[in-house]
Structure formats: structure tokens, C-alpha cells
Amino acid sequence: MRSLLNFLLRFKTLILFLVLEAVALIMITTSHNYHQTVLYGVARSVNGFVAERIERGSYYFRLRRVNEELMAENTRLKRQLARAATSPLLGFIPVADSVSGVNYTYLNARVISNSVNNQKNFITLDKGSAQGVTTGMGVASSTGVVGVVVGVSRNYSVVMSLLNTDFRLSASIARNDYFGSLAWNGTNYRYARLSEIPHHVRINEGDTIVTSGYSAIFPAGLMAGTLTGEQERGGDFITLEVLLSADFKRLTNVYVIGNLTRKEREILEEEVPR
């Protein structure tokens, strides 16, 4: 007993060091549900409060670019509208829509804090549960997919960025509908990788990559990026490099995407035995 005590006393620094590092490692490995904890909720509120005030100050310097982005998006939507209005299918013949009505709804939000230089990047938005944001909602900018909401407080929400090595997005090649998994490998913030594409699929440089709509988070056909032509072969699949269409370094305004029938879909998918 005494020799044990002596031993502990002699190595008390080393033992304390090992215990603290073990605690740190436990914190790291269990951090996937960290964003739901109360402690982080408090930190998020403080963070959001400070970040919002800083962002308000710097917003004016970005107004010009924000305006240009909005104009570009308006033009694109106007064109779509014109196309829809002249389409005889919609104009004169009643359409049997299998999806029945509106499925997705959008809420605009401002990015008040953002990073691209970590392995696990998160974005803070100025909308929270008071505005109806819940965890699991998708987030996109006018140019492309941005991420998924992982935590909300009353007035703020935290989004897991596509630039987070834990993030996976079901995405497909728009031209031929082959789908795979889009993920970031942690190096360059402009590029992500689309994996699990079968060998025989013919791809062209510049092919558009869009969301597949296989998860209830994003509607199908939302722009994510374009193929650069770089590819890695290995096993049964190829991995393609994707130039992301959203510029994460300059995010200002984004849309939070709510799926109105998500609950129904998830309940059904859970009910079915597999």
C-alpha cells in the first residue's frame, strides 16, 4: 500500500497528464453529439451574440458583391419562371404531380460566423428555433449546397459545413443520374470528392453534380459543383474531384431548407423492416 502511494506520488505529474489527455480523447471521440449538449448551447448563444455584432460591422463592405449575387440569382429564377410560363404542359393541361404540391420551404438567413481552415468547419446563422429552424435541415447558398443544421438555440443555429470531414452528401451526376457520396477530404476548401461511382460510367470534365434527393434533407437537383476531370481508380469504384459551386470563403446569405413531409418520410422508412 505504501509503495503504491509512493509510486503515485513520484509519478503524480505523469499520471495527471495521462488522465487529462485521456479525458481529452474521450471528449474528442464522443464529440459527435456535442452539438446537442446544454453546455454547447450556452457557448453557442454567447458566440452567436458576439459574432452577430462583428458581422454587422463588416457587412457593409460586402454589400456590393451580395447585391450582384442576388441579381444573378433573380435573373436565373426569372428565366425559370419564363420557361415555366410558356411551357404548354403547365399552361393548359392539368398536371398530375406525383409529389403532390410543395415539399420544401425556404428561409433566408445570414452567415454570422464561418471558417474554412479547420478539419471540422462549422457555420453560425442568425436564425434559430424561434424562426422554426430545427436540426437536420439543409442549408444552401444561391450558388450551391452549404451544409446541414446540427444545433439550434433560440436565435442562432450552427451548421455543419460541407467543409467538414464528417459531412456526407448523397449527390449525383446530373447528366446521367449516377449517384455517389460527396465528401471533403480536409485539404483545399474549393474541392470535394464524389466517391462510389461505378467504373463504367462515362464522365466529362465540367459535368454538373447535384443533390440526389435520396435523403430528406435536400431537394433533388440542387447544385453542388462541377467535375474537374481528376479521378482516382480503386476497387470497384472511381472517385471524382468536384469543384464546389459555393465559395465558402465568401458566404453571406444562405437559405435554410425545411422539408414539409420529412417526418412522414422518416417514419415510413423506419417502419419498413429491412
Add this chain to the structure above:
Amino acid sequence: MNSLLRYAGAFVLLIVLQLLIFNNIEFSGYVNPFVYVMFILILPVSIPSWILLLLSFLTGFVVDLFSGTMGVHVFATVMAGFVRPWILSVNVTSETVEAEMSPSSYRSGLRWFFVYTVTVVLVHHLALFFVEIFSLRNFLHTLLRVVLSTAVTTFFIVLFDFFRPHR
């Protein structure tokens, strides 16, 4: 008591600087300075190593809490706190450092402080970046991030050291 208040002030100041300014520095994805390590560097030479470890844990925890990276900064800062006494003992000759004082370039010379800072910061950044990525893939890329960030962090710490009140 007075010095306790000063260290508490340094703690708050460094963490606020880190969270509001340095966390937002993004230079081509390679440079992420973490100047809050300076708090571990400037604690008195005579501080018992177990208090040093606990303070390292607390520092890392606060940074983690506000950066949304649970555990990563704790791991790296505890590592830095653990190696600090050894780096001090290797670098210290009895005339350059007295027990009660806080390590600084003012007392011990710029060259000494620079070597001391670089070593502790390098250990911290190595632990931080490799634990963050949690694998050895992109090894050289991560190593480059460590080296460049260490250089920038060291620069700022040595710079801040000039502005410290020396009494």
C-alpha cells in the same frame, strides 16, 4: 494577489484575442495561429507542474468550448503544459531565470525566449493539427500547416511579449 490578477487578465485577453481575431485569420488554409498558448508560456517558472497541467486543461477547454472543437485544444494544450518544464530546464541556466518570474525576452533575452516559444508552440501545434485530422493521411500537408502556423504563432507571441508590463 496582484500577480494572480495579472495572470487572470492575461488569460482573458489572450482567449478573447484568439476567438475574435486569430480564429478568423484564414490564409490559404495553411496558417492558423493559436496565440492563446502564450498563457502557458508566461506562467511563473516555479509553478507546480500539476497546477500547470490543470491550467492547461482549463485553457484548452475554454478555447474548445467557443470554437466548437470539443477536446482538440484540450489535448494539445495539456501536451504543451506537460513538456514546458522540460523545455525550461533544458534551456535555463541559473542566471537567466529566477524561480518567481515569468519567462520573457525582457529578462532572459530575445534569443532564449524565441527558442523556448518555438519549441512549446511546435509541440502544441503538432498535437493539435494531427489530433484534429486524427490520421496520418495528407501527412505532408498537415506537417506544412504545423510548420507555417508555428512560425506565425511564434511571431505574434514574441511581438506581444514586447508589450508586456515588466515590473
